[in-house]
Amino acid sequence: MRRRSMGELVVVAGATGYVGRHVVAELDARGFSVRALVRSRERAEKQGAFGAPALAGHVTDWRVVDFTKPQTIVDVCEGADRVVSALGVTRQKASPWNIDFLGNLAVLADAERHSLASFAYVNVLHSDAGTSLTMRSKFAFSQALSRSRVVPQIVNPSGYFSDVTDFLCMAQRGVGFTLGDGSAKVNPIHGADLASFIVDRVAGPAGTWDVGGPDTFTYRELEELAFRVAGRKPHLLKLGESVGHGIEWLADRGSPRLGNLTRFFLESLALDAVGAPTGDHHLEPYLRSVA
């Protein structure tokens, strides 16, 4: 029989990221023990980007791993009860296929070998729809996980507060743009609210959840908010679909990484990404706090 959730040991992959750090802090606050898989313990112990917490004092067991070297993943799940993975390439220089898909797959294989109870994965809304390598890699892993012997828990977030800061940075420089009329909708979520949503479910049954923050915006409204917070008059370029394709074409010729990031970003702007409204952090005060 499994131990009760209180005091269980949870392996966290992607523990040094925006979401991962909030997950570690939340697990610790709720009485779980945490084994953090990191590239650098020294960096992990300091505060993360976008106000994400320092991990010093929240982690029971540190493992330094290289997700591109499967031999460093062997036995990371030994003696543990569950996995939460927020591992994925965002701003890092690596192929999403190697990290989002193969890296997570190596952790899953180890979780299966050590008979862990569950694996919660931070995926993305509409991973089945995008053509970017990021979306394809995340979709491939979510498919592998859903056929696992370990209880699969797949969380599909909309966008993060951390990413909206990119709109703010552009607005501070006086530029912004929408794809078409910017009418696609998104409800970005704060990392702490997403972590709370995940930890609420971590000891529960299998499931798939679409989740977002409490406020829904069109991308046009997000841009207008960014300009308001930046204290500048909105100056928005309206990009047509063909301009979007042209930018993707050019980015593909720059480098595979640039092509992927551009495609991921532009495709996201064209689709509604609204998950079940969750949490009590609101975007405007967050943006004002980082402006």
Ligand SMILES: NC(=O)c1ccc[n+]([C@@H]2O[C@H](COP(=O)([O-])OP(=O)(O)OC[C@H]3O[C@@H](n4cnc5c(N)ncnc54)[C@H](OP(=O)(O)O)[C@@H]3O)[C@@H](O)[C@H]2O)c1
């Ligand atoms: N951004 C969004 O709006 C959004 C929306 C939905 C879903 N998501 C997904 O949610 C997940 C978490 O996002 P996030 O914003 O928390 O990402 P993040 O801050 O970049 O964190 C990603 C984590 O993965 C690790 N990682 C990335 N590349 C790596 C590599 N080459 N080798 C080893 N470790 C690597 C990072 O380690 P280091 O700290 O050492 O780099 C970090 O721990 C991602 O998979 C992302 O795709 C994002």
